[in-house]
Amino acid sequence: MTASPVAALTARAQDVSSEIVTDILTLVRHETGSYDLSALATGLNLLRELAVHRLGRPDHEHRHPGGECGDTLTLTYTGTAPGHVALVGHYDTVWPTGTLAGWEHPQASGDGRDKLSGPGIFDMKTGLAQGIWSLKLARESGVPVPTVTFLFNGDEEIGSLSSRPVIEEVARKADVTLVLEPTAHGAVKTGRKGTGIFEVTVTGVEAHAGLAPQDGASAITALSEFVVAAAAVAAPDKGTTINTGLIKGGTATNVVAGWATASVDIRVGSQAEQDRVDAELDAIDVSDPRVRVKVDHAWNRPPMTLNAASAPLLDRARQVAREQGRPELPTAAVGGASDANFVAALGLPVLCGMGAVGDGAHAQGEFVYPDTVPAQTALVAGLLARLADPLRG
Structure with missing residues (x-):
């Protein structure tokens, strides 16, 4: 045969x-x-x-x-x-x-x-x-x-x-x-999954950490708040994961940080989840109103x-x-x-x-x-x- x-x-x-x-x-x-x-x-x-x-x-x-x-x-x-x-x-x-x-x-x-x-x-x-x-x-x-x-x-x-x-x-x-x-x-x-790598840029107010800490608004503290809030946006049951993999910020230990950045890896299984993540990350507030938070929504690949x-x-x-x-x-x-x-x-x-x-x-x-x-x-x-x-x- x-x-x-x-x-x-x-x-x-x-x-x-x-x-x-x-x-x-x-x-x-x-x-x-x-x-x-x-x-x-x-x-x-x-x-x-x-x-x-x-x-x-x-x-x-x-x-x-x-x-x-x-x-x-x-x-x-x-x-x-x-x-x-x-x-x-x-x-x-x-x-x-x-x-x-x-x-x-x-x-x-x-x-x-x-x-x-x-x-x-x-x-x-x-x-x-x-x-x-x-x-x-x-x-x-x-x-x-x-x-x-x-x-x-x-x-x-x-x-x-x-x-x-x-x-x-x-x-x-x-x-x-x-x-x-x-x-x-x-x-x-x-x-x-669809993927995104979001860049988060936080701008605070620098001040001497010992002499006048009240005059400063820490970008690092605000970024920490953002990272915790962003993690809560994840929905593993829907296939959505959010991981902050890189953080940078500050100039010295005795300076209230005037800047901080984070790179956030996001995975979604549907367009609906992509839209939800976009909206909820933009809605995150930090406690100090003097701090500015900018989120660059960089979706790399669709689901x-x-x-x-x-x-x-x-x-x-x-x-x-x-x-x-x-x-x-x-x-x-x-x-x-x-x-x-x-x-x-x-x-x-x-x-x-x-x-x-x-x-x-x-x-x-x-x-x-x-x-x-x-x-x-x-x-x-x-x-x-x-x-x-x-x-x-």
Whole structure:
């Protein structure tokens, strides 16, 4: 009996799994912290070289300057069928240059499974390598494949400040977008929270803390009141979290603080909650009327849900998973945001979390399970084959 195309892709991915892992580790060994422009430039060159090595030169290529952020690279490989798929992934990581030298590798799992660890290996350099190999395997299998545009951006971890317009442009031109972010313990991510990073600026009145404290109005005291009140606006039962992660203020211990600032991370699951948070934060009062509080409402990513356009795409992914022998391809809604939020907000079909299986994003010891690399690579390869025929309706 002839094996199904998906089964054959999965078997072939298993045969070349050591090569895929080699490419993953090659990417991980070059650090690409979001704020190190030199390292980001070198890392993007390395990623491009890897794509060209495995896939040949692209038919179309463009490098979009990122300014104070890492550049965004698009590589388009013309397919043999009408479909057009965007594969999106970021090459920047949260880890500053030098982290690799002191990296502590986690122990093997209690069930004896091996782990691969390194800064950015889970979020999301494994997904980048798997994405490149997925197209390579699909093309080599001889099945019709769609045109594929890879988009590699270097600023996702800091809000995709320069790459968002490019992501939206690429997504509009493609039939579907697959974001190669890590899975949620093997689940595809169909729901993500919207995110905001609010800057709170408080202006008080300086005075000598010993000679005339009554003449001062402490910005730090007022900011403390604001932070406590802001935390009370959170509604975990509705998916809304508020975390003040950074505070600065004052000039000296013997001066009543004339200024203070805070950076507040906000996550919401719906537009209604976003509107409520905006209104309630603006309504917070502090006790000293001499103090001025300014809140900069900086919403970065809109909430993502499984929109009507994405449901058929999920169905195709589940068909591929069944042909791989998986009982079901699970889905998950998570608190983090990604570039998939932008695509979903446009009403376009998108699936996120098509990359690594592992854990520990943004944490020392983040890891992937290498025994999952072949199946995850083949899942995307099989889905590419399914998307040679574009989604309809």
